[in-house]
Amino acid sequence: xxxxxxxxxxxxxxxxxxxxxxxEALAFxxxxxxxxxxxxxxxxxxxIVRVEASSPRGAVADVVLGAYAGMxxxxxxxxxxxxxxxxxxxxxxxxxxxxxxxxxxATADLEAEVSTWMRERVAFRTLVVDSxxxxxxxxxRATRTLALARVRPSPVWRGLASGAKAVRESGLWETxxxxxxxxxxxxxxxxxxxxx
Numbered sequence: 285x286x287x288x289x290x291x292x293x294x295x296x297x298x299x300x301x302x303x304x305x306x307x308e309a310l311a312f313x314x315x316x317x318x319x320x321x322x323x324x325x326x327x328x329x330x331x332i333v334r335v336e337a338s339s340p341r342g343a344v345a346d347v348v349l350g351a352y353a354g355m356x357x358x359x360x361x362x363x364x365x366x367x368x369x370x371x372x373x374x375x376x377x378x379x380x381x382x383x384x385x386x387x388x389x390a391t392a393d394l395e396a397e398v399s400t401w402m403r404e405r406v407a408f409r410t411l412v413v414d415s416x417x418x419x420x421x422x423x424x425r426a427t428r429t430l431a432l433a434r435v436r437p438s439p440v441w442r443g444l445a446s447g448a449k450a451v452r453e454s455g456l457w458e459t460x461x462x463x464x465x466x467x468x469x470x471x472x473x474x475x476x477x478x479x480x
Contacts (some may be wrong), residue, residue, distance in 0.1 A: 287468040288433035290319045303352040310345035313338050321405045334457040335426045337419035348408045364457045366398045372445035385474035411479030424461040431462035
């Protein structure tokens, strides 16, 4: 059974956080579900484009605020977006430099561009999940569920220019758990609902 529609409906009730979110409001362990402007489901509702769990001792604030102003070496979401932005304008050389650690003027400019892009286009809905193992498991299963749903991105979605086949094919800013793994089950939805 595909639980993607129920996951989207459940998260529609979760609080939305943007780049100006107060760290104190996100000082809890849990999951962050990213939404991107212009990316919708067939019914026009916002479409989840990434799922991320807070670290074992971290808070959701680290995930959300790090996406807006972090560094690509630490945040996979930013790394994937920067790659797609560079490739989307035909700059494969920059995309390849972006994939390596370190910084030069061009990658510093791209890092700033990613920050602006994220601030203008991405918002998060969050849920509380106390157990680190449960967070990791639910993030993986939710990602797999969304990938299995085969919801197509818009024709102008930047991820279509990604160098990562998993991103292009899944419509998610994700390379892990899209092609394999366990999808959400009924009991997982109950845990997520408790996190509202």
